[in-house]
Amino acid sequence: MDRSQAKSRIEMLSKQLNEHNYRYYVLDNPSISDYEFDQLLKELESLEEKYPDLAVEDSPTQRVGGQITKKFNTVRHKYPMFSLGNTYSKEELQDFDARIRKSIENDFDYVCELKFDGVAIGITYRNGRLVQAVTRGDGVQGDEVTNNVKTIRSIPLRIYADDLPEEFEVRAEVIMPHKSFIRLNDGKQKNNEPLFANPRNAASGSLKLQDSSLVAKRNLDCYVYGLLGENLPFQSHFENLEKARSWGFKVAALTQKCFDIEEVMQFIEKVEKHRNNLPYDIDGIVIKVNGYRIQEQLGFTSKFPRWAISYKYKAEQGVTRLLDVAYQVGRTGAVTPVAILEPVLVAGTTVKRASLYNADKMDELDLHYNDTVHIEKGGEIIPKIVDVNTELRQKESKKIYYTTHCPECKTKLIRNEGEAVHYCPNSENCPPQIQGKIEHFISRRAMNIEGLGEGRIEVLIQNNLIKNIADLYDLKYEQLLGLEKIITDEITGKQKKISFREKTVNNILNAISISRNIPFERVLYALGIRYLGETGAKKLARNFESIDEIRNSGIEELVAVPEIGERIAGSILDYFNDEQNNIIVDRLIEAGLNFRTETTTPAEQGSQTLEGKSFVVSGVFEYYSRNQIKELIEQKGGKNVSSLSSKTDFLLAGDKMGPEKKKKAEELKIPIISEDDFKKMIE
Ligand code: IVH
Numbered sequence: 245m246d247r248s249q250a251k252s253r254i255e256m257l258s259k260q261l262n263e264h265n266y267r268y269y270v271l272d273n274p275s276i277s278d279y280e281f282d283q284l285l286k287e288l289e290s291l292e293e294k295y296p297d298l299a300v301e302d303s304p305t306q307r308v309g310g311q312i313t314k315k316f317n318t319v320r321h322k323y324p325m326f327s328l329g330n331t332y333s334k335e336e337l338q339d340f341d342a343r344i345r346k347s348i349e350n351d352f353d354y355v356c357e358l359k360f361d362g363v364a365i366g367i368t369y370r371n372g373r374l375v376q377a378v379t380r381g382d383g384v385q386g387d388e389v390t391n392n393v394k395t396i397r398s399i400p401l402r403i404y405a406d407d408l409p410e411e412f413e414v415r416a417e418v419i420m421p422h423k424s425f426i427r428l429n430d431g432k433q434k435n436n437e438p439l440f441a442n443p444r445n446a447a448s449g450s451l452k453l454q455d456s457s458l459v460a461k462r463n464l465d466c467y468v469y470g471l472l473g474e475n476l477p478f479q480s481h482f483e484n485l486e487k488a489r490s491w492g493f494k495v496a497a498l499t500q501k502c503f504d505i506e507e508v509m510q511f512i513e514k515v516e517k518h519r520n521n522l523p524y525d526i527d528g529i530v531i532k533v534n535g536y537r538i539q540e541q542l543g544f545t546s547k548f549p550r551w552a553i554s555y556k557y558k559a560e561q562g563v564t565r566l567l568d569v570a571y572q573v574g575r576t577g578a579v580t581p582v583a584i585l586e587p588v589l590v591a592g593t594t595v596k597r598a599s600l601y602n603a604d605k606m607d608e609l610d611l612h613y614n615d616t617v618h619i620e621k622g623g624e625i626i627p628k629i630v631d632v633n634t635e636l637r638q639k640e641s642k643k644i645y646y647t648t649h650c651p652e653c654k655t656k657l658i659r660n661e662g663e664a665v666h667y668c669p670n671s672e673n674c675p676p677q678i679q680g681k682i683e684h685f686i687s688r689r690a691m692n693i694e695g696l697g698e699g700r701i702e703v704l705i706q707n708n709l710i711k712n713i714a715d716l717y718d719l720k721y722e723q724l725l726g727l728e729k730i731i732t733d734e735i736t737g738k739q740k741k742i743s744f745r746e747k748t749v750n751n752i753l754n755a756i757s758i759s760r761n762i763p764f765e766r767v768l769y770a771l772g773i774r775y776l777g778e779t780g781a782k783k784l785a786r787n788f789e790s791i792d793e794i795r796n797s798g799i800e801e802l803v804a805v806p807e808i809g810e811r812i813a814g815s816i817l818d819y820f821n822d823e824q825n826n827i828i829v830d831r832l833i834e835a836g837l838n839f840r841t842e843t844t845t846p847a848e849q850g851s852q853t854l855e856g857k858s859f860v861v862s863g864v865f866e867y868y869s870r871n872q873i874k875e876l877i878e879q880k881g882g883k884n885v886s887s888l889s890s891k892t893d894f895l896l897a898g899d900k901m902g903p904e905k906k907k908k909a910e911e912l913k914i915p916i917i918s919e920d921d922f923k924k925m926i927e
Contacts, residue, residue: 307394356511374399419465615636755869859894859896
């Protein structure tokens with residue numbers, strides 16, 4: 245194919261892919277299979293790789309992201325982003341209508357829309373191309389998150405229509421659908437990472453990620469609720485929204501023009517019935533006057549438009565009885581109270597537990613056994629107790645006091661001055677703390693030791709094989725082989741057998757062994773020093789050469805490090821004042837973990853055996869997991885790439901690799917290597 249043929253093929257493929265993308269993500273009505281879509285996308289990718297100057301910024305290949313935004317630019321909104329006045333009462337809606345009718349003589353329509361619970365965004369298009377996306381910020385200026393927004397597949401990057409204004413802005417809400425939210429938090433839970441409390445926080449956190457390829461994986465969605473510009477097709481809101489729909493934007497099907505406030509009320513009731521079946525969160529309905537002329541006549545108060553209001557649904561509440569309070573102990577020893585409730589159905593799910601946060605919150609509620617409590621399911625994952633009906637309290641029922649001793653190891657709890665949380669100080673012997681610390685140590689962002697999930701740590705602790713993180717490095721093949729345990733899933737009640745067979749044991753020991761290459765900053769984070777997060781650990785590793793320098797530092801030297809405040813510094817000192825911790829660290833040093841900042845150049849290290857080489861890793865492997873291989877490639881100075889191109893150095897092929905990959909590698913004359921070849925390369 246020559247250059248001009250490639251050019252027209254690229255244009256053709258882009259158009260087709262945009263159309264299929266629209267059918268899939270906006271209409272939810274695809275006309276080709278995922279496989280066929282991927283084939284078209286791959287063809288476009290390889291053409292763009294061959295002719296990089298023909299690749300355009302809004303190509304469908306850009307959806308996968310890849311651009312890194314170190315710092316988001318602050319951009320002034322061309323049209324300020326107002327917020328809405330809101331109400332929970334139908335009477336106040338009647339007042340809103342009466343106020344408008346008082347100053348407007350002519351008849352007018354309302355438009356009712358869903359009030360999406362996500363993040364507001366303004367997206368500017370010029371000559372049909374998406375040029376800028378800015379968050380709400382303070383309403384006057386916000387953060388430019390264009391690269392991240394471009395990865396959201398329901399937002400068109402390019403619009404082909406002959407009635408487009410030269411420039412216009414859509415106002416929209418970026419949301420995370422329930423399905424994506426659950427998947428995201430499941431993954432986080434597996435990796436021992438903090439969970440997002442609700443889809444809104446998850447959407448907002450995702451839009452602020454620096455790496456747009458991570459945003460692409462979050463499966464965000466976007467609903468348009470407004471159009472702004474000088475030359476819009478219509479002088480009314482509803483008609484412009486319909487126009488936007490025809491240009492390829494996602495506008496909610498539940499958008500309705502209403503003739504009067506009665507019809508608005510009917511819409512509110514209709515949506516309330518469907519609300520729990522929507523695939524995303526809404527927190528109410530927005531009611532807007534349709535005509536722009538009337539909107540202008542009504543104008544704005546200092547904060548809100550007078551022509552729009554939001555009606556919010558009350559949070560779903562339930563009433564039940566408080567049976568008891570249980571206490572959960574986390575890896576740092578923090579103890580959290582949880583209310584045990586008589587099961588009650590709220591908004592379609594059975595609630596048995598509610599969060600009580602801490603001792604102060606419990607005191608504030610003045611809880612007694614058998615109290616009748618009101619629980620509320622807000623955006624948070626676990627419902628909370630909002631109120632106690634004291635009138636229904638039985639005389640003899642006893643007040644519930646915060647526990648004085650650890651529910652697991654019976655040690656007396658401590659509470660530091662000025663803090664709301666109680667701690668169990670028995671960090672070495674308290675079982676959930678032991679388990680929590682080890683789980684944190686092996687988690688993906690710490691030592692990334694795979695194969696020990698799904699209750700395996702528990703089995704090792706119960707068999708007295710490990711009591712702390714250093715014990716992991718003493719584990720022997722013979723000790724692990726043959727271990728097994730039947731566990732019952734807490735939620736489904738299903739029984740599952742965990743067994744340590746030959747392959748599992750090899751994988752575990754391998755993963756432990758490879759973790760010796762994890763850089764100092766991650767080892768520091770993995771130690772699980774209270775309050776020391778990833779950023780703090782990074783800064784420490786950059787400011788001190790070794791763990792011994794940190795151990796020998798005083799408070800002043802520690803707080804001199806950016807991001808390390810007195811609270812973290814105090815916690816680091818506490819950690820190293822404990823002899824047991826020093827013994828563990830010494831054993832880890834002995835085991836060969838990285839406790840020094842890398843100051844040698846890659847060449848001096850002599851271990852950068854894969855320097856500059858790029859790999860595509862595909863299939864299933866015997867000895868390492870795919871993630872371990874990828875980690876090793878990076879540790880040894882190589883690069884992982886996702887698809888084959890003429891620039892790829894090796895295709896590392898495992899079992900079950902697709903024939904397409906093999907064929908392509910042969911065509912491009914890329915060496916195909918096995919796991920054994922790879923092992924030799926890195927040795
Ligand atoms: S219109 C001047 N319509 O609610 C009118 N906003 O309190 C400005 N929101 O941050 C907003 N769904 O992100 C409008 N259908 C909808 C909406 C909506 C959600 C959010 C919006 C804004 C907040 C306003």
